[in-house]
Amino acid sequence: MKVNVMSDILKANDLLAQDIRTMLEKKGIVSWNVMGSPGSGKTSVLERLIPMLRKTAEVAVIEGDLATSKDAERIAKTGVQSVQINTKGGCHLDAAMVRSALAKIDLEGLKALFIENVGNLVCPSEFSLGETGRIIVSSITEGDDKPEKYPSMFRTGDLVLLNKMDLITFTNFDPNAFKRGLKKVNPRAAVLPISASDGMGFSELLDWIAGRLEG
Amino acid sequence: MKVNVMSDILKANDLLAQDIRTMLEKKGIVSWNVMGSPGSGKTSVLERLIPMLRKTAEVAVIEGDLATSKDAERIAKTGVQSVQINTKGGCHLDAAMVRSALAKIDLEGLKALFIENVGNLVCPSEFSLGETGRIIVSSITEGDDKPEKYPSMFRTGDLVLLNKMDLITFTNFDPNAFKRGLKKVNPRAAVLPISASDGMGFSELLDWIAGRLEG
Numbered sequence: 001m002k003v004n005v006m007s008d009i010l011k012a013n014d015l016l017a018q019d020i021r022t023m024l025e026k027k028g029i030v031s032w033n034v035m036g037s038p039g040s041g042k043t044s045v046l047e048r049l050i051p052m053l054r055k056t057a058e059v060a061v062i063e064g065d066l067a068t069s070k071d072a073e074r075i076a077k078t079g080v081q082s083v084q085i086n087t088k089g090g091c092h093l094d095a096a097m098v099r100s101a102l103a104k105i106d107l108e109g110l111k112a113l114f115i116e117n118v119g120n121l122v123c124p125s126e127f128s129l130g131e132t133g134r135i136i137v138s139s140i141t142e143g144d145d146k147p148e149k150y151p152s153m154f155r156t157g158d159l160v161l162l163n164k165m166d167l168i169t170f171t172n173f174d175p176n177a178f179k180r181g182l183k184k185v186n187p188r189a190a191v192l193p194i195s196a197s198d199g200m201g202f203s204e205l206l207d208w209i210a211g212r213l214e215g
Numbered sequence: 216m217k218v219n220v221m222s223d224i225l226k227a228n229d230l231l232a233q234d235i236r237t238m239l240e241k242k243g244i245v246s247w248n249v250m251g252s253p254g255s256g257k258t259s260v261l262e263r264l265i266p267m268l269r270k271t272a273e274v275a276v277i278e279g280d281l282a283t284s285k286d287a288e289r290i291a292k293t294g295v296q297s298v299q300i301n302t303k304g305g306c307h308l309d310a311a312m313v314r315s316a317l318a319k320i321d322l323e324g325l326k327a328l329f330i331e332n333v334g335n336l337v338c339p340s341e342f343s344l345g346e347t348g349r350i351i352v353s354s355i356t357e358g359d360d361k362p363e364k365y366p367s368m369f370r371t372g373d374l375v376l377l378n379k380m381d382l383i384t385f386t387n388f389d390p391n392a393f394k395r396g397l398k399k400v401n402p403r404a405a406v407l408p409i410s411a412s413d414g415m416g417f418s419e420l421l422d423w424i425a426g427r428l429e430g
Contacts, residue, residue: 005220037253038336038365039357066337068363089367091306091337119364121253122281122306122335141356141379142254148283149334150253152304164356170382 013127016095020102020130024113028214031113033129035153036137037146038119041163043071044196045137045205046114050078052206057111057213062101064093064118071116081105092123095130111213121150133158133212136189140164140173147181154182157189159208166195228342231310235317235345239328243429246328248344250368251352252361253334256378258286259411260352260420261329265293267421272326272428277316279308279333286331296320307338310345326428336365348373348427351404355379355388362396369397372404374423381410 024031036042043063050059060081063071072084083101085093098115105113115131117124136157138146141164147154154160160182162175179191192208194201239246249257258278265274275296278286287299298316300308313330320328330346332339351372353361356379362369369375375397377390394406407423409416 037334037357038361039252039354065364067366068360070360070364089337091335118337119252120306120335120337122304122333123338139254139356141354141382142252145283145285146253149280149285151282167356167382167385170385 010126013095016099017128017130020095020099021132024130024132027107027110029107029110029113030133030213031115031129031131032209033115033117033124033131033134034137035117035121035124035134035157036119037121037139037142040119040137040139040142041196042116042119042137043074045161045163045194046116047074047078048196048199048202049205049209050075050080050114052202053112053209054078054080056210058109059112059114060105060107060110062093062098062105062113062115064097064116066090066118087118091118091120092127093117093129094127098129112209121146121153125153125156135159135161137161137163138178140168140171140175140178144174144178145181147178147185151185154185154189157186159190159192161201161205162191162193163196165193165200166198225341228310231314232343232345235310235314236347238317239345239347242322242325244322244325244328245348245428246330246344246346247424248330248332248339248346248349249352250332250336250339250349250372251334252336252354252357255334255352255354255357256411257331257334257352258289260376260378260409261331262289262293263411263414263417264420264424265290265295265329267417268327268424269293269295271425273324274327274329275320275322275325277308277313277320277328277330279312279331281305281333302333306333306335307342308332308344309342313344327424336361336368340368340371350374350376352376352378353393355383355386355390355393359389359393360396362393362400366400369404370401372401374405374407376416376420377406377408378411380408380415381412
């Protein structure tokens, strides 16, 4: 019973996600589903990246949280369009929520859309939002065993950002152990060590994102 | 439809959890549902606490993860009984999983049982495991805005451990902002700053736990 109902929900979500994907592609908008643990630094990464990216491309952000509009307010300060979704307890965004949020965004001329999911290393991975690709933000303070312990999430990432690298000397995090674990569950993902605090790796991140936008 | 099915699942879980609670109480076992984000330090807290606690009380641990038996292996090194549950993608433990794990533990003489849930600040809060109380491990590297952003989780905690205090000087974490946020969603929770790395706060944590065990 439970499995059938979940399967129906996922099927309905996938159909709606496909509509969103087609619509965004027609407009030449590249979109990223940004996922990661609570406090891994998803919003901080966007706060630092967006001022660099918007010099050459129009950007908008959809922020997902159970409650509060704190993150959309932080993003709005960068000067781009920012819409908050509150899931009211739900552990992930879905395509219907994204469609509602898109109705509040002026899409004309937009080149990049970031959709920051609810902080959660499990549930968001199952629900397509119609995105072009997926970015997982994993902070080194979470430990180097996360890819193998949360394989359903790490399996789906195109880019894994190893955030909070400025703290690495104070932890026992082993980048090679992390990369070995990631390779087991997702050999194709790119990995980029960054720090949203001091800016380490952000020119590489900008290149990675900008190189995937449409002309 | 979705809501009704979820409500049935929760009801069935609650009945089973009540059976577990009654059974554990009869045996004089105090049990803790240990929750928190991935990498907040739940296992590290238990690794440091258990050698202190087991000097005066028999302890056992149930470890919940999507995949791997890494955490149960770490706990087994402390010399106590340790059972791993793999949820195979599931975002939380439930009472049926705990009942299966309890069948593998010798409960005679046991005084304290720790059940470490899947790393997740959303889903585990809804599912009772028959526990006596709930401990939330929140690491300061996750930021001080977490209680308000994940209210369903923080609302249910008896004790909130502010872990990784050894890193606080390298972050912008404000303990008072965290406590203000927590007070809004859960005024009754105790808060204890700790560091599983250097042992800060662990004698207070030991007192808190030991004072709640049965004679």
